[in-house]
Amino acid sequence: MTDPLATSLTRRGLIRTVAAGAGALTLGFPLAPPRAAPADTGAAWASAVNAWIAIGTDGAITIRVAQSEMGQGVHTALPMLIAEELGAAWSSVRVEMAPVDDFYRNKLTGDYGTHTSSSLRGGYDYLRRVGAEARGLLIAAAAVAWDVPGEECSAADGTVLHRPSGRSLAFGAIAARALAPRGGLSAFRRPAASATAPKARSDWRLLGTPLPRIDGPAKVLGRAVFAADIRLPGMLHAAVRNAPVIGGRVASFDATAALAMPGVAAAVEVPGGVAVVAASWWQAKVALDRVQISWATPASGALDAAAIVSALQATAETDSGASAFRAGDAKAALERAHRVVAQEYAVPFLAHATMEPMSCAAEVTPEGCDLWVGTQGQINLRDTAAAFTGLPRDKVRVHTLYLGGGFGRRYQVDVARQAMAASRAVNRPVLVLWSREEDMGHDIYRPAALARVRAGLDAAGGIVAWRHRVVGPSINAGENPGGWKGGVDSYAVEGAVEMPYRVAHRRVDYAQREFGVPVGVMRGVGYVMNVFATESMIDELALSAQRDPLRFRRDLLGAHPRLVRVLDEAAAMADWTAPMGAGRGRGIALADAYGAVMAAVVEVTMRPRGRISVDRVYAAVECGPVVNPAIAEGQVEGAIVFGLSGALTGEIGFKDGATVESNWDDYRVLRLDATPRVDVKFLASDGPIGGLGEIGVIPMAPALANAIAAASGRRLRTLPLSRHGIEVE
Amino acid sequence: MARLTVNGQAHDLAIDDDTPLLWALRDALGLTGTKYGCGRGLCGACAVHVDGEVVWSCTVAVGAVAGKPIVTIEGLSPGGVPDAIQQAWIDDSVVQCGYCHPGIVMAVAGLLAANPRPTDADIAAAVPNICRCGTYPRIRCAIEKLAKR
Numbered sequence: 001m002t003d004p005l006a007t008s009l010t011r012r013g014l015i016r017t018v019a020a021g022a023g024a025l026t027l028g029f030p031l032a033p034p035r036a037a038p039a040d041t042g043a044a045w046a047s048a049v050n051a052w053i054a055i056g057t058d059g060a061i062t063i064r065v066a067q068s069e070m071g072q073g074v075h076t077a078l079p080m081l082i083a084e085e086l087g088a089a090w091s092s093v094r095v096e097m098a099p100v101d102d103f104y105r106n107k108l109t110g111d112y113g114t115h116t117s118s119s120l121r122g123g124y125d126y127l128r129r130v131g132a133e134a135r136g137l138l139i140a141a142a143a144v145a146w147d148v149p150g151e152e153c154s155a156a157d158g159t160v161l162h163r164p165s166g167r168s169l170a171f172g173a174i175a176a177r178a179l180a181p182r183g184g185l186s187a188f189r190r191p192a193a194s195a196t197a198p199k200a201r202s203d204w205r206l207l208g209t210p211l212p213r214i215d216g217p218a219k220v221l222g223r224a225v226f227a228a229d230i231r232l233p234g235m236l237h238a239a240v241r242n243a244p245v246i247g248g249r250v251a252s253f254d255a256t257a258a259l260a261m262p263g264v265a266a267a268v269e270v271p272g273g274v275a276v277v278a279a280s281w282w283q284a285k286v287a288l289d290r291v292q293i294s295w296a297t298p299a300s301g302a303l304d305a306a307a308i309v310s311a312l313q314a315t316a317e318t319d320s321g322a323s324a325f326r327a328g329d330a331k332a333a334l335e336r337a338h339r340v341v342a343q344e345y346a347v348p349f350l351a352h353a354t355m356e357p358m359s360c361a362a363e364v365t366p367e368g369c370d371l372w373v374g375t376q377g378q379i380n381l382r383d384t385a386a387a388f389t390g391l392p393r394d395k396v397r398v399h400t401l402y403l404g405g406g407f408g409r410r411y412q413v414d415v416a417r418q419a420m421a422a423s424r425a426v427n428r429p430v431l432v433l434w435s436r437e438e439d440m441g442h443d444i445y446r447p448a449a450l451a452r453v454r455a456g457l458d459a460a461g462g463i464v465a466w467r468h469r470v471v472g473p474s475i476n477a478g479e480n481p482g483g484w485k486g487g488v489d490s491y492a493v494e495g496a497v498e499m500p501y502r503v504a505h506r507r508v509d510y511a512q513r514e515f516g517v518p519v520g521v522m523r524g525v526g527y528v529m530n531v532f533a534t535e536s537m538i539d540e541l542a543l544s545a546q547r548d549p550l551r552f553r554r555d556l557l558g559a560h561p562r563l564v565r566v567l568d569e570a571a572a573m574a575d576w577t578a579p580m581g582a583g584r585g586r587g588i589a590l591a592d593a594y595g596a597v598m599a600a601v602v603e604v605t606m607r608p609r610g611r612i613s614v615d616r617v618y619a620a621v622e623c624g625p626v627v628n629p630a631i632a633e634g635q636v637e638g639a640i641v642f643g644l645s646g647a648l649t650g651e652i653g654f655k656d657g658a659t660v661e662s663n664w665d666d667y668r669v670l671r672l673d674a675t676p677r678v679d680v681k682f683l684a685s686d687g688p689i690g691g692l693g694e695i696g697v698i699p700m701a702p703a704l705a706n707a708i709a710a711a712s713g714r715r716l717r718t719l720p721l722s723r724h725g726i727e728v729e
Numbered sequence: 730m731a732r733l734t735v736n737g738q739a740h741d742l743a744i745d746d747d748t749p750l751l752w753a754l755r756d757a758l759g760l761t762g763t764k765y766g767c768g769r770g771l772c773g774a775c776a777v778h779v780d781g782e783v784v785w786s787c788t789v790a791v792g793a794v795a796g797k798p799i800v801t802i803e804g805l806s807p808g809g810v811p812d813a814i815q816q817a818w819i820d821d822s823v824v825q826c827g828y829c830h831p832g833i834v835m836a837v838a839g840l841l842a843a844n845p846r847p848t849d850a851d852i853a854a855a856v857p858n859i860c861r862c863g864t865y866p867r868i869r870c871a872i873e874k875l876a877k878r
Binding site: 069070071072073076210212213215216217218219220221222223224225226228229231237262279280281282353354355356357402403404405406407433435436628630631634635637638639640641642645663664665669670671672673675677678 | 749756763771809811815818824825827831853859863865867868
């Protein structure tokens with residue numbers, strides 16, 4: 001029960017356990033990943049299979065994963081896909097990270113990286129096919145050994161069975177034969193396509209069952225190795241002070257006092273700040289406080305919460321933005337409307353605030369660069385490291401460890417740059433670990449944004465026109481050309497563009513407004529903001545028309561049977577029509593993102609002095625097949641907590657160009673005491689698989705705000721709710 | 730110089746008396762199961778037991794715990810055999826990223842040792858730890874199952 005990643009981790013690489021030859025069946029082809037995507041030929045497929053699976057002569061099955069484990073359970077769910085089709089005994093399965101190679105790019109995103117709720121969506125069909133092909137090859141090998149038709153054989157529980165004779169061969173024994181001189185593998189014939197078709201769901205043994213997480217034992221025993229925990233021969237520890245004002249840089253520094261302190265090896269300038277390198281992190285941190293740093297600070301305006309909202313409002317007023325979506329003629333329809341309702345919704349900057357602060361170990365030599373890191377973007381990091389060190393890409397090795405929370409933050413490469421700079425300066429491996437204060441003060445934040453929604457109503461209260469203008473910083477502009485077209489940031493408008501309610505004349509625009517604050521993706525990205533706006537607005541329109549918010553939504557969702565289904569299910573779970581006492585209320589909201597749909601009902605009770613309790617959450621989710629119900633449920637529960645936490649108290653403010661919040665006392669997050677009871681139900685579905693990492697965050701802020709409106713009549717359109725004196729108990 | 734008794738073993742460490750226990754465990758003893766999350770006693774990722782009490786080790790200087798029996802997450806499972814709490818956590822896939830869970834398991838171990846049948850309020854009071862993955866519902870459920878045994 002040691003760390004499954006660290007046990008396969010060697011000083012220089014991760015490939016050792018499945019090194020070709022040494023007791024591992026590699027099905028007659030080299031283990032190194034093929035350079036091309038597998039074509040539908042036997043040889044190419046066997047080669048591809050070898051890139052994912054190795055079977056030891058002891059029957060141990062090593063399955064590679066090319067997605068990072070940050071809690072979402074992919075190091076269990078993805079191997080389950082292969083193991084199911086392979087016919088492996090689950091207890092024999094080991095997991096290791098695949099080498100960083102183009103071959104292992106996710107089939108959906110085209111990236112070796114973990115984001116966009118893409119792991120299962122990109123792997124579900126492909127990895128089952130890999131497992132099925134491997135099963136076919138094992139059966140073919142056994143059939144050759146027995147000289148029987150492969151059609152008479154089947155594989156299950158780590159054994160190939162010849163059904164007519166009852167003979168069987170364990171996978172490990174097949175591996176041993178394959179490794180023997182004159183092994184049977186040269187006689188491999190590509191199995192018939194029918195023998196390598198993925199199983200019918202009715203034949204699943206592993207998929208759909210709540211197998212315990214593979215990383216569970218190491219994590220609860222304290223043996224899981226996060227980057228903060230890596231210990232390398234000769235390694236030193238670094239603490240970092242980043243420029244306190246955003247955009248600032250080091251002008252000069254005096255480390256005389258720090259260098260005189262015990263254990264201190266060096267004080268070096270690194271990108272963004274100064275690092276003190278010492279024998280232990282605590283020594284580095286104490287010495288860092290003694291470094292006199294003079295900062296070159298850019299002029300920065302007052303940037304507090306109120307100033308941010310008013311700046312966004314000013315932009316919304318004057319800048320009509322660029323068109324992200326048009327249907328019909330919203331402008332004309334609004335002019336003709338019987339009544340127009342206009343509202344603004346605003347969300348603040350947020351910190352990801354992963355439990356493990358930013359961390360990365362690096363060893364840079366003239367010959368190569370090794371990085372030990374929890375990363376969500378291996379290829380991005382590798383290429384960044386190559387550019388930073390001047391080394392060719394194949395001299396950069398990214399060793400992926402467990403991520404102590406990701407939420408999008410660990411796609412960034414800022415701390416890796418610092419680790420490389422520090423290592424290069426001291427010619428030793430260096431582990432950089434940020435303090436909580438550095439982590440919170442130097443995030444790449446979820447952007448603040450404002451939505452201005454105008455709905456045109458007919459005399460009966462029906463919606464005839466809808467204009468949704470989003471204003472805020474752009475994540476993609478300048479960084480990711482693919483997500484920035486014609487002045488529209490795809491992240492900034494996601495969820496607004498796909499607003500599901502039937503409206504004949506609809507228009508979505510985006511106006512960029514920057515604050516000089518670095519911004520990046522955070523769990524749920526633009527959907528979190530935009531669905532807060534649309535699901536709040538639709539609720540307001542329902543209430544102002546004196547309609548039941550559930551029925552009102554339902555009547556506008558004719559084209560979306562999946563959404564209707566989760567809406568009805570969540571309402572049924574919550575007993576939607578049952579009366580609630582005074583001061584209590586229910587709110588409902590919908591989300592449709594990353595291939596999954598979800599409806600959430602939140603129940604709240606208003607207490608004296610602005611306090612509320614969030615009593616219950618009911619969630620109905622449809623995401624196609626559920627690979628592991630326990631992990632899936634945990635994902636949705638956790639995302640619900642994440643969404644509620646952000647809505648209730650999440651806010652990053654700025655003063656004199658620096659972040660106000662610095663630790664958990666002023667960046668408050670939900671704890672167990674205020675966490676509601678959560679019921680999650682997955683609806684049976686034969687539909688395509690959806691991603692579950694983020695969907696659960698999206699409907700929570702509007703469901704909560706809608707519940708408060710139902711309970712108190714008070715409509716809150718600006719997050720966090722703590723800004724309105726609402727405190728959760 | 731500080732003398733620490735950790736998981737039944739005595740260590741003489743050449744570190745300042747005012748070094749936080751957390752960093753003595755992590756850097757001097759290599760017991761990295763105890764995590765750094767805030768450095769100010771705000772999140773509980775660094776929880777250990779000192780004299781049988783749950784203590785957040787980032788706020789305690791080694792000088793203050795010299796000679797007292799200290800148990801870390803590694804010491805809860807001698808030989809790597811999960812204790813009842815750890816096994817319950819494994820069975821129900823409670824962890825997600827898992828960074829905070831050593832501290833949470835130590836908090837729960839302290840709770841159940843003193844109070845095998847905790848109420849909701851007892852659980853909430855004994856586990857103020859932060860988990861950003863939001864595993865609280867599963868933590869609560871796992872504790873309730875343990876309490877029913």
